Amino acid sequence: MIRVAVVDDHELFREGLVMVLNQMNDIEVNADFGSGQEFLKAIDDLDIDLVLMDINMEVMNGIETTQKLKAIKPEVKVIAVTMYTDDSYYLQMINAGAHGFVLKKAGKYELGQAIHEIHNGGNYFSQEILQKMALNAIAKPEETENKLSVREIEVLQLICKGHSTKEISEMLFLSHKTIEVHRSNILRKSGKKNVAQLVMWALKNNYATI
Incomplete structure (x- = not known):
């Protein structure tokens, strides 16, 4: 069983994401949080393998939250979740320790694929995000x-x-x-x-x- 936490400040999206994840046979959502601060306060008591982390959150964004998470529990893997393909924070999120990226409009199959590949030691990038990052990297x-x-x-x-x-x-x-x-x-x-x-x-x- 892959133990997952969800961190996203959009309540409706977060609740929908938790519902979709709980429908997957080998994935279990152990907790969900509306902010990075709430997540980090609870981190010592959480038994998780992976976090789905929103990048664009108020007060403490996904980059800072990921950096602090990695300092406390470096073994926990992070999938960045965003609705934008032109986000300027991708490289910062990678440097913070994210293992992959998924767009919020991704379907259930792609989400499951990303979680399984990263949990098994691989990485995952939504194609739209990868193309954007590749274009920015061409120098x-x-x-x-x-x-x-x-x-x-x-x-x-x-x-x-x-x-x-x-x-x-x-x-x-x-x-x-x-x-x-x-x-x-x-x-x-x-x-x-x-x-x-x-x-x-x-x-x-x-x-x-x-």
Whole structure:
């Protein structure tokens, strides 16, 4: 069972989202909150795997809430939820520790897919959001001191498609440990801290396309 919390200051949307999530067989909403402050006050008593976090909230937005959450419980994964495809906060949300993005207009299937992929160690980006982020990232490619090997590029491309370490291991017929080594080397060479940042770096440097 995937234990989820919902943080969104729009009551009707939050209630609808909780209802949809509770209809999924292997997902359980343990709590929902109307603000980042309420969520953080309760965090020590929550037993959750993942949070659906609204970006645009008053007083404390999703970026600040995510940063504070990660300082307290870094193992809890965050899916950013927004109604905008032109939001200027995407990269800030990634840097705060978000593992993926879903638009508020997404359907039940896409929402479930995002939760499962991120819970299993992958990442997820709604296509509209990914396209917007990719366009913003198209500038001068970032130089990296150590070029990626052919195998590392292969692993990176699969990471960008949202596959987990386990899935990549099975697809490439390599051990889980070997994929983890490649993953660590890619992060080190790119200078990125997490998969979401890595996806944007890969797009910017033409290692992956959408």
